Amino acid sequence: MDDKRVPIKTVLAIIAVALVSFSGIMAETSMNVTFTTLAQTFGSNLNTIQWVTAGYLLAVTIAITTSAYTTKRFSIRAVWLVSILLFIVGSLVGACALNLPMLILGRVLEGTASGIAMPLSFNIVIYTVPSERIGTWLGFSSLVVSLAPSFGPSYGGLILDHFGWRAIFIILLIAPALSLMMGWQTINHIDNRSKTSGFDWGAFSLFAIILMTSLLLVNQFEQHGFNWPLGILMVVAIVALVWHYQHSRKSFLNFTLFRQGRFLALLVPVALYMFSMLGLNLIIPTLAENELHTSSFIAGFALLPGALTGALLNPYFGRMYDHRGGKLPMYLGNWILLGAVSIMATFKLQWGLSFLIGIYIVYIIGRNMAYFGAQTAAIDDQPPVNQSDATAIIQTFQMFMGSMGTTVGALFQTQFGILNGFKTFSCFSIGIAVVNGLLMWGYYRSKKRSR
CATH class of the missing domain: 1.10.287 (Helix Hairpins)
Known part of the structure; x- marks a missing residue:
């Protein structure tokens, strides 16, 4: 079946919902480059300031746990509108924050909005797109969301340098406005409500x-x-x-999925890839600003080429999955990631910012390839009745591990110093690549035996 047969209403609905997640992730990644400024503004240390990001990710994680229920109980339109309202309120609270707890509250509201919206775009694909095109259209949905970490750090550094950190929240209100414009007439045609017990x-x-x-x-x-x-x-x-x-x-999450060894063999790699990426996304801008002595804007820009490359390649990785299955992207991506983090673990300051940017590009290509293959296979393996639960569980644990990665990244920097913290976290990521490779090998070995 050709991609052109997917209705334009569905395409616009996917983009509209993804824009809410895009907004929250933009706010999250753009705030990473403000940590030094926020520490001075509120008289706090890095380990406390990181809750601006960790609090957001934790709120995303907790909100995602409700998605399997809300998708069955309420219309996608109603859930989408609630997510937009929460994001707007959270952004205004963050922009007007008088102290650190108020700022974290704003981030938690934004995270709740993103956590509600994030599974929706995936569920729209699952409900409306033919199974033979699931990978391609999940890749397209991921492209919209993945553009946020591509532009977020550079956006944050640019706004911080010229307008101050509060403007980061105000300008981002453009995204939910666009979501309303695109989704008002398109999301109302998607309704997957079913009978379910109370939450x-x-x-x-x-x-x-x-x-x-x-x-x-x-x-x-x-x-x-x-x-x-x-x-x-x-x-x-x-x-x-x-x-x-x-x-x-x-009704809550369908924890019976944890009894499926093959599901766990893909859930763990997806979560660990998010742990590694968000930890590095916290550490690298700090390394660039404090050790390579760049401006906030340049520090944020260090992540842009890699994140943008990964985002643009997501639809290609989706087509690779549709045509070749998940084995090639999982194995090849994991090997590329392993090579990149092995080089990061030996990084020297004299190698400079350009080398750091280059190796991060390689890391993101490998990470996105393996991550997307594992995530798509884990959902695609499930019967339709379990797919919304699988989506909720996968996104819950990947966002939680992302929050954990941010916390551990800040902890390593505090404990070992910025440069050594980067190297230590990279060594940690080597272990992640090895573990993930073994789990994916176990998944395909089990799948072969079950045939």
């Missing part, structure tokens, strides 16, 4: 506690060591969630 607030609350306590444990480790009360709370919440899920008849 399981108990499971949602326990799962949110697990996510927050695990992130806090890592964040506080450098200053306070292991926080035993938090650790105990997390264990109790895990036990309570397992018990609650076995006895609840209400």
